Amino acid sequence: MPHPERGLGKERRLKKSRDIIWVFKRGKRRETPFFSLLLRRNNLGYDRMAVVVNKKYGKAVERNRIRRRLREIFRLYRSDRGYDVVFYVKKEAKRARFEDLKRTFLSSLEDR
DSSP: OOOOSSSOOOGGGGGGGHHHHHHHSSOOOEEEESSEHHHHHHHSSSSSEEEEEOGOOOOOOHHHHHHHHHHHHHHOOOSSSSSSEEEEGGGGGGGGHHHHHHHHEEEOOOOO
């Protein structure tokens, strides 16, 4: 089991496309300036997440930077109430600062 301070761990990530599609089809959507946040209960007792970034939003370096930032925000502020969370990134996230992404994520979770 990975150290909780050092990363997100494989069990915390949504990797299978069927799981991500399930969240897209049946999850609650929250719109923010930088991403759409999709939430769905998973009955596992812990939160899992995925980040979807379209290729048209930049080269791999830029897309991976957005993914790393959102994974870190999720790691720091997850609640472990048993949700699957999918970030569907908008192109405005490319120029967003870490603090802006964090503030947006936290405000979108207030009424979860």
